[in-house]
Amino acid sequence: MSIISKDIQKAISILENEELVAIPTETVYGLAGNIFSEKAIKSIFETKQRPLFNPLIVHVSGIDQLDKIVAEIPAKAKLLAEKFWPGSMTLVLKKNPNIPDLITAGKSTVAVRIPNHKTTLELLSKLPFPLAAPSANPFNNISPTKPEHVARYFKENLKMVLDGGTCKNGIESTIIGFNNNEPVIYRLGALALEEIENVVGPVSVMNEKEKNPDAPGMLQKHYAPKTKTILTTNVKGEIEKYKTSKIGVLSFSTSFKDNTIDAEIRLSRSNNLQEAASNLYDSMHQLDHLNLDVIIVEKLPEFGLGKSMNDRLKRAAF
Ligand code: TXA
Numbered sequence: 001m002s003i004i005s006k007d008i009q010k011a012i013s014i015l016e017n018e019e020l021v022a023i024p025t026e027t028v029y030g031l032a033g034n035i036f037s038e039k040a041i042k043s044i045f046e047t048k049q050r051p052l053f054n055p056l057i058v059h060v061s062g063i064d065q066l067d068k069i070v071a072e073i074p075a076k077a078k079l080l081a082e083k084f085w086p087g088s089m090t091l092v093l094k095k096n097p098n099i100p101d102l103i104t105a106g107k108s109t110v111a112v113r114i115p116n117h118k119t120t121l122e123l124l125s126k127l128p129f130p131l132a133a134p135s136a137n138p139f140n141n142i143s144p145t146k147p148e149h150v151a152r153y154f155k156e157n158l159k160m161v162l163d164g165g166t167c168k169n170g171i172e173s174t175i176i177g178f179n180n181n182e183p184v185i186y187r188l189g190a191l192a193l194e195e196i197e198n199v200v201g202p203v204s205v206m207n208e209k210e211k212n213p214d215a216p217g218m219l220q221k222h223y224a225p226k227t228k229t230i231l232t233t234n235v236k237g238e239i240e241k242y243k244t245s246k247i248g249v250l251s252f253s254t255s256f257k258d259n260t261i262d263a264e265i266r267l268s269r270s271n272n273l274q275e276a277a278s279n280l281y282d283s284m285h286q287l288d289h290l291n292l293d294v295i296i297v298e299k300l301p302e303f304g305l306g307k308s309m310n311d312r313l314k315r316a317a318f
């Protein structure tokens, strides 16, 4: 029998029993457990094969829950929360002392977000505890944007995937931390940098050197298909180079119609970055299952969600 189900009541009883449920969000599916259950949290790390030094995001149903999770809210964090929650933004703030160290990997800060997905908001509002949820993929693999991706990854090691359909944003949340009360982007994501800057003015993006291996989304190789992946602005040149191999092409909107290509996926025929983001991971999952020798990916325009997608693709191709 499939582990994919729409039964919220069943999800509640599994979670109350300190076990895990994969939950839909508007970004990617998460592998969720009760933040106050040591058993559940340990099982998140084991199931994902994720190192214990990588902290988890806490998911809550409303801004009224925030006081129980964090100790302080800088003015700009409050502005951002009011503007973008529920939504694809995670804030890293000073933690409330009752948040277990396992969640934060012993850090003094905690990551928190209110996801914008009807099913999961209903689930969260019916549970007496918040949910910790990293993306529901084995460590370093491509994040899941459909219930089938999660079921394929974990099979009998997971009791249930709560079916909320295809994730509409399709890439992970944008993570924002604070340095002397000023926002700093830790991870680019589904909320475009420009939208954030419209609310709080210019913000800095943590560069590769400052990036700390304890933030896995920041690792240089991450979000990676099993198949060799190349990110390029010169798709034609790479096709020529690999013409004797089995080639897959993932392009923004152009068709590279070429009989040396074995598979081609276009992310958005109408050049729409939002549509491209929502199709990105599913397209990578599809190409990765075709036994190709190489996946040639066209670099996206370096603004808005294109910038966030290029960040992921650089790590996939590293
Ligand atoms: O869209 C998303 O954010 C999804 C959905 C399920 O909400 N979740 C997600 O979680 O992408 P995960 O665990 O795959 O990525 C969370 C990132 C990691 O890179 C982690 O290191 C970072 O958040 N993080 C968590 N707590 C942190 C903290 N206290 N300080 C710095 N980084 C933190």
Ligand code: MG
Binding pocket: 134, 135, 143, 217
């Ligand atoms: Mg992840």
